[in-house]
Structure formats: structure tokens, C-alpha cells
Amino acid sequence: xxxxxxxxxxxxxxVSGVRAQVISEYKYWVGFTDKKASAxxxxxxxxxxxYKALDRRTKFHIEIDSTDIPVNSSYIDKLAGLEGxxxxxRSKWLNGVTIHIKDTAVLNEIKKxxxxxxxxxxxxxxxxxxxxxxxxxxxxxxxxxxxxxxxKPIVLEDRxxxxxxxxxxxxxxxxxxxxxxxxxxxxxxxxxxxxDAGFSNLNALPAxxxxxxxxxxxxxxxxxxxxxxxxxxxxxxxxxxxxxxxPGKMVGTAPYARYVLLRSEDAATEFPVEEIxxxxxxxxxxxxxxxxxxxxxxxxxxxxxxxxxxxxxxNGHTTFITRGAELAVAKGILVCNSAGNEGDxxxxxxxxxxxxxxxxxxxxxxxxxxxxxxxxVGPTADKRIKxxxxxxxxxxxxxxxxxxxxxxxxxxxxxxxxxxxxxxxxQANRTKTPAQxxxxxxxxxxxxxxxxxxxxxxxxxxVLANKILGGDTAIRLNQDQLVDISVPVNSPFITxxxxxxxxxxxxxxxxxxxxxxxxxxxxxxxxxxxxxxxIKGYKKLKPGNYTLYVLFGPHAFKAEFTK
Numbered sequence: 001x002x003x004x005x006x007x008x009x010x011x012x013x014x015v016s017g018v019r020a021q022v023i024s025e026y027k028y029w030v031g032f033t034d035k036k037a038s039a040x041x042x043x044x045x046x047x048x049x050x051y052k053a054l055d056r057r058t059k060f061h062i063e064i065d066s067t068d069i070p071v072n073s074s075y076i077d078k079l080a081g082l083e084g085x086x087x088x089x090r091s092k093w094l095n096g097v098t099i100h101i102k103d104t105a106v107l108n109e110i111k112k113x114x115x116x117x118x119x120x121x122x123x124x125x126x127x128x129x130x131x132x133x134x135x136x137x138x139x140x141x142x143x144x145x146x147x148x149x150x151x152k153p154i155v156l157e158d159r160x161x162x163x164x165x166x167x168x169x170x171x172x173x174x175x176x177x178x179x180x181x182x183x184x185x186x187x188x189x190x191x192x193x194x195x196d197a198g199f200s201n202l203n204a205l206p207a208x209x210x211x212x213x214x215x216x217x218x219x220x221x222x223x224x225x226x227x228x229x230x231x232x233x234x235x236x237x238x239x240x241x242x243x244x245x246x247p248g249k250m251v252g253t254a255p256y257a258r259y260v261l262l263r264s265e266d267a268a269t270e271f272p273v274e275e276i277x278x279x280x281x282x283x284x285x286x287x288x289x290x291x292x293x294x295x296x297x298x299x300x301x302x303x304x305x306x307x308x309x310x311x312x313x314x315n316g317h318t319t320f321i322t323r324g325a326e327l328a329v330a331k332g333i334l335v336c337n338s339a340g341n342e343g344d345x346x347x348x349x350x351x352x353x354x355x356x357x358x359x360x361x362x363x364x365x366x367x368x369x370x371x372x373x374x375x376x377v378g379p380t381a382d383k384r385i386k387x388x389x390x391x392x393x394x395x396x397x398x399x400x401x402x403x404x405x406x407x408x409x410x411x412x413x414x415x416x417x418x419x420x421x422x423x424x425x426x427q428a429n430r431t432k433t434p435a436q437x438x439x440x441x442x443x444x445x446x447x448x449x450x451x452x453x454x455x456x457x458x459x460x461x462x463v464l465a466n467k468i469l470g471g472d473t474a475i476r477l478n479q480d481q482l483v484d485i486s487v488p489v490n491s492p493f494i495t496x497x498x499x500x501x502x503x504x505x506x507x508x509x510x511x512x513x514x515x516x517x518x519x520x521x522x523x524x525x526x527x528x529x530x531x532x533x534x535i536k537g538y539k540k541l542k543p544g545n546y547t548l549y550v551l552f553g554p555h556a557f558k559a560e561f562t563k
Contacts (some may be wrong), residue, residue, distance in 0.1 A: 052289020
């Protein structure tokens with residue numbers, strides 16, 4: 001859009017009356033009261049849910065409920081039968097539709113319908129004479145050129161190293177995502193829905209040819225068609241963080257995943273209708289059977305200031321998009337969303353749907369693991385910790401629609417960097433629920449003992465999260481337990497992550513070289529319990545050499561460290 005805008009400006013002096021703006025079309029949300037007299041029944045779910053959506057509900061023991069039933073078609077027909085009403089997107093989760101109208105007089109008829117619960121203005125289009133100038137701009141100035149590139153061969157010894165990932169190495173290695181790749185987890189057969197503003201020129205770019213080859217589905221909820229390759233650049237740059245595969249140049253965090261590409265965001269405007277578009281896209285993703293939704297959107301203020309959100313609305317259950325995100329998780333989908341880039345602005349807080357309780361909200365850090373100034377902060381209006389986790393989003397490597405790589409900054413990029421690694425973790429732990437995966441990721445975070453509203457639980461360690469979930473069978477030291485001792489450099493704490501496969505007491509002891517006990521702690525472990533314990537007395541130890549003993553029933557483990 002920026003490139004088009006620059007060209008348009010050069011024509012302004014030739015157009016008379018370009019300042020005149022008239023609302024040409026209104027966009028309304030119409031919420032329904034119920035789903036009575038529906039043609040569908042909860043007893044016949046195969047009529048309205050795909051087999052992949054049903055499979056996910058079965059795997060995670062999720063009950064099919066009224067939110068799964070489509071919007072009542074007779075209600076839609078009655079709305080569409082009114083003069084001047086065009087029904088656009090429909091949401092079964094929110095139970096309603098968006099409509100486009102040119103004359104607001106019809107609203108009186110709509111409000112009188114017995115099945116209508118609410119009618120709310122969610123956007124509008126302004127007619128501007130300048131728009132006609134787009135027709136005289138040559139396509140060659142708008143469409144990006146296609147570049148051909150043959151990647152240089154990567155020798156086997158270089159795989160999963162710096163030369164393999166290129167300039168994207170730091171953003172994956174920071175979370176140990178490269179080590180998941182090395183053990184064979186690359187996102188294969190994990191379905192990811194990327195909801196964004198468009199994926200410009202995707203189908204012509206060599207670094208994303210694997211995406212096109214394995215593409216599951218596409219849909220544009222802004223225009224109402226299945227073409228997403230001719231819109232904004234942002235979605236393509238986001239997608240590249242996960243899906244790019246050009247060894248020696250850039251390898252994303254989940255190059256072998258399967259993708260569903262959905263457009264919900266109109267980059268030229270900012271209105272609440274885009275939140276509803278997002279919810280409809282999430283419903284589409286559910287039907288496509290995705291495991292993960294990642295989106296780099298956030299809503300606080302709109303082009304019409306009267307429609308903007310206030311901080312008190314960021315409570316996890318008020319905005320359209322937050323409610324939709326919560327429902328997506330309730331259907332068994334892991335949802336990742338950017339925290340926002342308002343950290344150094346007056347607003348500073350996260351937006352919607354980042355406030356949703358059960359989604360993973362991503363903040364941003366730089367290459368040193370320090371919080372990016374722009375990364376939005378919490379808490380939510382109801383005082384919950386946000387963001388949830390953080391990944392590298394400052395000067396991250398992204399792929400552009402012009403076949404080139406560049407550095408870009410924003411939580412828009414920390415989110416897909418993380419989401420791709422999450423796909424690898426899901427691949428390794430197919431039976432684990434979204435809640436179990438989220439708990440393991442929190443437990444693996446660099447801030448786990450003391451989460452805050454700057455970076456949440458911090459930078460996740462994907463290897464440790466995989467151990468906690470049991471996806472890495474190589475780390476089982478014996479039949480009874482799984483243990484990971486972490487002694488971070490320059491950290492104020494030391495942790496022990498322990499999984500018990502029997503009931504017993506767990507004892508943690510720190511001893512000096514002479515064997516004298518300095519710190520000790522005792523916990524009662526139950527079969528199947530996993531916990532990451534913080535040894536609080538570590539901070540009081542003087543600099544020197546120490547040994548940490550982990551005692552569990554008849555078993556003993558130890559780790560030597562220097563403070």
C-alpha cells in the first residue's frame with residue numbers, strides 16, 4: 001500500500017476536489033438472539049464440522065456445543081431480503097453477521113426483526129475521486145519483480161548451524177529452536193493458520209516455494225474471495241519467519257509445516273469490522289483442522305475515534321476479537337498473537353486480542369535478549385500478566401515480496417518466530433493439550449520464577465519445554481524420573497525441573513567443595529507431576545564452586561557449577 005500511496009500523491013495537483021470525502025458504504029455487525037429452528041443438530045456434527053475439526057475435539061475431549069452450529073440460515077435470508085442489504089461475513093462463534101449498506105434508513109427495519117439482538121456500526125467506506133487514478137498506474141510500477149535464486153549447497157556438517165540459517169540464526173537459536181530441528185522436529189504435518197493483511201507475491205517467490213507446494217487453503221475475509229497473493233506485504237514478511245527455506249540465506253522456524261493463509265486485516269483502514277473478520281478467519285482455521293493460529297494484529301484505536309477501545313475493555317472477554325480468540329483455544333487450537341508496538345508510546349499497553357487469557361501473547365527482545373523499547377506491556381485491565389512470553393522481534397530477518405531479505409522490527413515478527421518453534425514442539429508432543437503446552441512453555445521461560453509485565457515468563461527454552469512435555473525420550477535418565485538442572489549465567493536463581501513417575505520425596509541440596517551443606521529444600525512429588533523448582537537460597541551464596549544434589553527416593557543426580 002505504501003508504494004501505491006506514494007504514486008497517488010504525485011497526482012494530487014491534477015485533481016480538483018480531492019479533499020471531498022463522502023461515506024459511500026456502511027458496515028454493521030448484526031448479532032442474533034439464538035440459533036433456534038436450525039437445520040443442524042449437535043447430534044449430527046459431521047454435517048457442520050470437518051473431520052479434522054472433529055478429530056481435534058475428540059483427541060482433546062472437547063465437547064461440541066452451540067457455538068459450533070452455523071448461524072441460522074433463515075435469519076440470514078431475511079436480512080439479505082431487505083432492500084440494500086448485502087450480507088458479508090458470518091460468525092457462528094459470535095452468532096451474527098456483518099452487513100454492508102448504503103442507506104442507513106434500513107436499520108430501523110433490521111432492529112425490529114425479532115431475532116436481532118444488537119446492531120453496531122463497525123466501519124465504513126469513504127468515496128474519494130482520487131481512487132480512480134489507480135487505473136492509470138502501470139502494473140509494472142505496482143507489481144514486484146520476480147527474482148530467481150538458486151541456493152548454494154549446504155554441506156551436511158553445516159546443517160542447523162549459522163551457515164544453514166543465515167542471518168536468521170539468532171532468532172531461532174535464542175530459544176533453542178535449532179536444537180529441536182536437529183532432533184528431527186521441523187513442523188512437519190503441523191497445520192498453522194496465519195491471519196494477516198495479505199501475502200503479496202507469495203506464489204512467485206523461491207524461498208517460499210515449499211509453502212505454495214503444501215498450501216492447505218486461502219481466503220480473503222476483507223474482499224470475500226480466495227485470493228490473498230495480491231494484497232499487503234505484511235503477511236508475507238510474517239510468514240517468512242516461519243516458512244522461508246533457502247539454506248545459506250534464511251531458514252524459518254517451521255519450514256515443513258502446512259499453512260492456511262487468511263486475510264482479515266484491511267491495511268488501508270482501521271475499523272472494528274476487521275476484528276470480526278479475524279473471528280471468521282479463526283472459524284475457517286478451525287474447520288481446516290489447524291493446530292496453531294498465529295496473527296500479528298492488535299486493536300486499540302480506529303480511524304473513527306468514537307469506535308476505539310479503552311483500557312478497561314482489555315479484560316479478556318469484551319472485544320469481538322478477544323472473545324473469538326478465547327473460543328479458538330476452547331476448540332483445541334493454540335493461538336499466538338503479538339503484544340503490540342506501543343511500549344514507547346503514550347498508550348504503552350497491549351491491544352486486543354493480546355489481552356485474551358488463554359492465548360500466548362508475544363513480546364519482543366533484541367539479539368541480546370533484552371526487552372525491545374517498542375514492545376507493548378501489561379497488565380491486562382483485570383491485572384493479569386501480559387505478555388506471556390517473548391522472542392526476538394527487533395531487527396529480525398524477514399523475506400520481502402521482492403525476493404530479498406531485510407531486517408525488520410516489531411512484535412509482528414517475534415510472534416511468528418515463536419509460532420514456528422511452537423509447531424516443532426507440537427510435532428514432538430501430539431497428545432498434549434494446548435493448556436499443557438502453554439504451561440510447559442511458561443515453565444521453560446527465562447523469567448519463570450518471577451514473571452513480569454514487560455516480557456511475561458520471558459524467553460522460552462524449547463528444549464526444556466520438550467523435556468517437560470516428555471517429547472524427548474532421550475533425556476529420560478531411568479524409568480523413574482526426568483530431571484533438568486539449569487544454572488543460568490549471571491542469573492539470581494538456579495532451577496531444577498523434575499518429572500516424577502512415582503510418589504516420593506524430592507530433596508535439593510547445594511553443598512560447598514568440602515561437603516558442607518549450604519542450601520536445602522524438600523518437596524513431596526506425586527506420580528505424573530512436573531514442576532520447575534527455584535532454589536531461593538542461591539542468591540545468598542558467595543562466589544565459588546558448588547555442587548547441586550538432586551535426591552529422589554533411591555536415585556541421586558548432581559551438577560557442579562560456579563557462581
